[in-house]
Amino acid sequence: MNSIDEKLQPILSTVLHRNSGEAEFHQAAREVLESLGRVVSKHPEYFDEALIERICEPERQIIFRVPWIDDNNQVQINRGFRVQFNSALGPYKGGIRFHPSVNVGIIKFLGFEQTFKNALTGLPIGGGKGGSDFDPKGKSDREIMRFCQSFMIELHRHIGEYVDVPAGDIGVGAREIGYMFGMYKRLNNRFEAGVLTGKGLVYGGSRARKEATGFGTVYFVRSMLAQSGTDFDGKRCVVSGSGNVAIYAMEKVQEFGGRVVACSDSSGYILDEDGIDLELVKQIKEVNRGRIADYVELKRGNSKFVKGGSIWDVPCEIALPCATQNELNGANAKTLIKNGVIAVAEGANMPCTPEAVQLFQKAGVLFAPGKAANAGGVATSALEMQQNASRDSWSFAKTESRLEEIMTNIHDACHNTAEEYGAPGDYVLGANIAGFVRVADAMHAMGVI
Ligand code: GLU
Numbered sequence: 001m002n003s004i005d006e007k008l009q010p011i012l013s014t015v016l017h018r019n020s021g022e023a024e025f026h027q028a029a030r031e032v033l034e035s036l037g038r039v040v041s042k043h044p045e046y047f048d049e050a051l052i053e054r055i056c057e058p059e060r061q062i063i064f065r066v067p068w069i070d071d072n073n074q075v076q077i078n079r080g081f082r083v084q085f086n087s088a089l090g091p092y093k094g095g096i097r098f099h100p101s102v103n104v105g106i107i108k109f110l111g112f113e114q115t116f117k118n119a120l121t122g123l124p125i126g127g128g129k130g131g132s133d134f135d136p137k138g139k140s141d142r143e144i145m146r147f148c149q150s151f152m153i154e155l156h157r158h159i160g161e162y163v164d165v166p167a168g169d170i171g172v173g174a175r176e177i178g179y180m181f182g183m184y185k186r187l188n189n190r191f192e193a194g195v196l197t198g199k200g201l202v203y204g205g206s207r208a209r210k211e212a213t214g215f216g217t218v219y220f221v222r223s224m225l226a227q228s229g230t231d232f233d234g235k236r237c238v239v240s241g242s243g244n245v246a247i248y249a250m251e252k253v254q255e256f257g258g259r260v261v262a263c264s265d266s267s268g269y270i271l272d273e274d275g276i277d278l279e280l281v282k283q284i285k286e287v288n289r290g291r292i293a294d295y296v297e298l299k300r301g302n303s304k305f306v307k308g309g310s311i312w313d314v315p316c317e318i319a320l321p322c323a324t325q326n327e328l329n330g331a332n333a334k335t336l337i338k339n340g341v342i343a344v345a346e347g348a349n350m351p352c353t354p355e356a357v358q359l360f361q362k363a364g365v366l367f368a369p370g371k372a373a374n375a376g377g378v379a380t381s382a383l384e385m386q387q388n389a390s391r392d393s394w395s396f397a398k399t400e401s402r403l404e405e406i407m408t409n410i411h412d413a414c415h416n417t418a419e420e421y422g423a424p425g426d427y428v429l430g431a432n433i434a435g436f437v438r439v440a441d442a443m444h445a446m447g448v449i
Contacts, residue, residue, distance in 0.1 A: 002358070004030070005037030007047065015056050022105025024325060028112050028350060029056055029122040035432035038421045046440050049448050055439060058111060059092075060084040063104065064154045066132055068147045071140050080151050083129035084164055085111035091162055092128030093118055093378060095169030095198075098147075098176070100135040107131055109241035109325070110169075113349055114378070116435030117371040120410050123382035128164055130155070136170035136171045142275035148179035155180075156187045161388075164398035167381050168198040170324065173244060174210070178203075193388035197381035201393075209377075214248025215400065216376015216407045217320060217347040217368075222256060223411035224366050224427070225343060232256035235342075238316040241263050242285050242292045245269040245347045245374065249320050250278055263315045264323065265292040269311040272303035315339035322347030330355035337363045346370035357428060372414050379406045 004012060012239055015029045033056075037044060046052060066078040081104055084092040094114040097107070107129050115127025134147055135353045159166060168177055176199045184195055199205035208215070218232075225231050237258045239246050242265050249261045260276045262269050270276075270292055280299055284290045296305045312319065312332035319341050325348065328336075333356035336344070345368035346352060352360070353366075360367040380403055387393055394402075410431075417437075418430030443449070 002034045002354075003035050005040055007040055008033045008036060008052065011056060014053060019081060019105065019108065022108060024350070025065060025105045025112065028068040028109040028204060030131050031428070032112075032116065032432045032436065035429045036436060038423070038429070039433055039436065042421070045444070049444070051440055051443055054435070054443065055115075056112070058083050058085045058108060059087060060198065061104065061108070062158055066147065066154065068150045068152050070143055072434060076133050078134040078147070078350065080130070080132045080154060081107045082158055082164070082166070083107045083111040083128060084158075085127045085129070086115040086439060086444055087126035087440050088446065089119055090124035090126045091160075092164035093125035093167075093381065094127055094129040095167045096172045096176075097129070097131035097169040098134045098136050098171030099131070100133050102131045102133045103161070105324075110349055112326050113371050115439060117375045118378055118382075119435040119438040120372055120413060121191045121375050121379040121382060121406055121433060122409060123379060123406075125165075125378065125385075127167070128166075130166055131169065141175075145179045148176050149183045151185035152183040153187065156184050156377055159184075159195055159323045161192050161385070165194065165381070165385060166196055167378070168242065168244075172198075174200050174205070181292060194385045197384040199384070202253075204384075204388050206380060206387055206399055207394060207396040209380045209384055210244060211248040211251070211400075212380035212403055213374050213377030214250070214322065214347060214402055215246045215252045215365070216258065216379065216403055217249050217373045218243070218252035218321070218382035219376065219404055220373045220411050221318065221320070221343055221345045223408055224345070224368055227415060228366060230342075231257035232318070234259065235317045236261060236315070238311060238314050238319065239320045239322055239347070240261045240269075240311045240351070241321075241348065242281055243322070245377070246320075246322040247278065247281060247285065249322055249347050250276055250281070253318075253320075254278065257316065261316070261337065263292065264311045266308040267291060267293060268305055268309055269314070270295045270303055270305050270315060272299070272301075276304050285339065299381070312336055317342050319344045320347050323351060324348055326353050327351045328356050329353045330359060332356060333359040337365060341365055344368070345373040347374050349374065361426065361428070366425075367427060369428045369431050372410050372427060373437060375410055376403050376407055379403060408440040
């Protein structure tokens with residue numbers, strides 16, 4: 001574990017005490033506080049008015065019951081969450097996750113990360129996150145709809161285009177956003193397009209939103225590689241996951257000349273030495289809503305499915321963890337380093353454990369933290385809000401070129417901040433400090449709130 005500045009230690013102790021048992025939130029808070037030691041010595045004013053302690057405490061945490069009726073006419077109960085973390089820079093903004101692992105600690109860590117991530121985009125959005133322990137796996141379309149409607153019957157009173165703007169995350173895509181938007185519209189009797197992002201194109205969604213997180217991650221890696229005088233061309237890449245982020249990260253890697261040989265889901269990974277056939281993955285995941293194992297059955301040729309195996313055993317030069325938190329641990333990092341990895345970027349939120357991050361950094365592997373590398377999704381959500389507010393709809397090319405520009409700016413901000421604070425090449429430190437300073441300056445200007 002890295003050391004923490006002695007002035008920040010009491011703040012961390014308070015966070016641990018106040019949020020006991022919330023391991024993921026502790027992990028995320030510790031990482032940011034570790035980076036802030038250098039800020040405190042340079043800018044003691046951030047110590048005034050308990051600003052850092054306030055930044056670690058969500059503005060509001062909402063927990064609610066979500067009752068719904070399944071296809072067998074049985075009543076089911078889930079728990080819903082929305083953590084409105086920080087609104088210093090704009091309305092709370094962040095996705096909704098439906099996954100059985102969801103609890104208040106997970107949503108809090110995601111909301112905390114989101115606050116700094118959103119600040120890094122340079123766009124006027126605060127940070128928040130929501131979700132439920134509902135498991136969409138195996139549910140019928142009607143069950144998904146009834147669940148989303150019940151979730152929104154409670155959530156609607158807490159959100160709004162100037163208040164809090166949810167979007168998708170794991171288990172929540174355009175279908176779920178559509179069901180939630182429909183219920184919000186009905187409950188409020190107003191077509192408030194900017195209340196949710198990730199909407200379908202026909203009713204106010206943005207082009208390139210679906211692709212944005214994955215594309216953005218790869219744009220970030222391109223900048224990071226360029227900084228070290230190299231590029232994607234001919235490089236062997238491994239991308240974990242096979243959801244929205246993974247699929248479009250793979251697409252952009254291929255466009256930039258990289259060779260993606262493996263991707264995964266929670267049951268295992270597929271290896272295809274001919275290069276992953278993305279159209280097939282899209283068919284399996286986006287159309288059939290199937291499992292990645294189906295790939296080997298549908299694809300003739302040189303591919304295999306490794307059930308329960310770790311995708312990080314596959315040798316590669318570039319690794320993009322795009323599945324979920326803590327999916328890549330110290331042992332995985334050692335294997336990747338031994339196999340010659342040169343760059344790792346987090347397409348998911350906090351997929352690498354602290355030990356893995358340290359090992360990469362010590363070994364001189366380029367490492368991009370999620371709050372910088374996966375900010376393209378939320379950035380494009382902010383572009384969707386912008387289009388909604390001006391009742392406009394941009395072309396794919398225009399939206400993507402804004403995304404590219406934003407990702408380049410985020411890369412440069414992280415890179416330059418790391419240099420300014422005496423840690424060249426440390427993108428973790430650069431991202432944490434650059435994000436923190438923006439939120440802190442806005443909070444400072446507003447007095448003790
Ligand atoms: N869930 C995404 C994230 O982790 C996107 C959030 C959004 O678009 O608001 O950043």
